[in-house]
Amino acid sequence: MSTLPNTDRTTIVTGGTGGLGAAVTRHLLEAGWRVVVPWYDESELDRLAPHPxxxxxxxxxxxxxEVEQVVARAAAxxxxxxxxxxxxxxxFTSGPRVHETPVEVLDAQLSLNLRIAYLVTQSALPELIRHGGGSVVCIGSAAANRPFPGAATYIASKAAVAALVQSLAVEYAxxxxxxxxxxxxxxxxxANRAAMPDADRSGWARPDDIAEVIGFLLDDSSRAVSGATIPVVNVAGTD
Incomplete structure (x- = not known):
C-alpha cells in the first residue's frame, strides 16, 4: 500500500458541497489533501471557500x-x-408503507444511494490499483440495522450500500x-433541522465528527480497517 503523506494525495468527495460534504471537504483540505469535488447544484457552491x-x-x-471525467480530473x-x-x-424519503409506495420510489432511492456510489467507485478503482492502493468510504445509515416504519425504500438502499462496502473490501484486499x-x-x-424543527437533536450525528472519522479512514493510520460498517452518533448528546 502507498504510504505517501496526505499532502501528496488526492481524494474525490461526491456530495462535497452538501450539508455533510462541505464539512468533510474542509476537514480534508485542512489535513493536506488535494480534494476534487463534483457539483451539480449551483446554490450549494458558496458553502466552500476557494482553496489552492x-x-x-x-x-x-x-x-x-461524466463520472469518468471527474475521475480523470482527479487522476490528472x-x-x-x-x-x-x-x-x-x-x-432520503419516507411516507406510506410498502404496499402504498410505487416501485419508482425504490428505483430512485437505489439510484441515489447505491448506483452513484457504485459508478464512482467503479471508475476510480483502476487508478487506485495503478498507484498501489487506496481507501474508499461510503455513507450508509444506522436505519439499515434499526429500521423504522415508512422508509423501506430508503432503508433497503442503504442496506445495499453496506453490502457493497463489504463486497468491495473482499474483492480488492x-x-x-x-x-x-x-x-x-x-x-x-x-436542511434536517429545518425539516424537523421540533425534533430531539441530542443523538444526531454532527458533520464535523463524521468528517474526522472519514479523515481517519482515508489515512494510513487506519490501514488495518477494511470491510467495516461503523456507527457514527453524537455520544455526548450536545447540541
Whole structure:
C-alpha cells in the first residue's frame, strides 16, 4: 500500500458541497489533501471557500461519462495520485408503507444511494490499483440495522450500500484497497433541522465528527480497517 503523506494525495468527495460534504471537504483540505469535488447544484457552491488544493467539477454523477471525467480530473496530477474516494451523495424519503409506495420510489432511492456510489467507485478503482492502493468510504445509515416504519425504500438502499462496502473490501484486499462504510444516525445539517424543527437533536450525528472519522479512514493510520460498517452518533448528546 502507498504510504505517501496526505499532502501528496488526492481524494474525490461526491456530495462535497452538501450539508455533510462541505464539512468533510474542509476537514480534508485542512489535513493536506488535494480534494476534487463534483457539483451539480449551483446554490450549494458558496458553502466552500476557494482553496489552492480544491478543484470543483460540474458533473451529473448518474451519467457514466461524466463520472469518468471527474475521475480523470482527479487522476490528472501524477504528483498527487488519486488515493481516496468518499461517496456522500444520497437521498432520503419516507411516507406510506410498502404496499402504498410505487416501485419508482425504490428505483430512485437505489439510484441515489447505491448506483452513484457504485459508478464512482467503479471508475476510480483502476487508478487506485495503478498507484498501489487506496481507501474508499461510503455513507450508509444506522436505519439499515434499526429500521423504522415508512422508509423501506430508503432503508433497503442503504442496506445495499453496506453490502457493497463489504463486497468491495473482499474483492480488492489483494490490491491494498480498503473499503469502509459509516452508519450515521440522523445528521445534524441545516436542511434536517429545518425539516424537523421540533425534533430531539441530542443523538444526531454532527458533520464535523463524521468528517474526522472519514479523515481517519482515508489515512494510513487506519490501514488495518477494511470491510467495516461503523456507527457514527453524537455520544455526548450536545447540541
Amino acid at each position: 488544493r480544491l478543484e470543483m467539477v460540474r458533473a451529473d454523477l448518474s451519467d457514466e461519462q 496530477d501524477e504528483s498527487r495520485p488519486l488515493y481516496g474516494v468518499v461517496n456522500l451523495v444520497g437521498g 489483494g490490491d491494498s484497497i480498503r473499503v469502509n462504510g459509516l452508519l450515521p444516525t440522523m445528521i445534524d445539517t441545516p
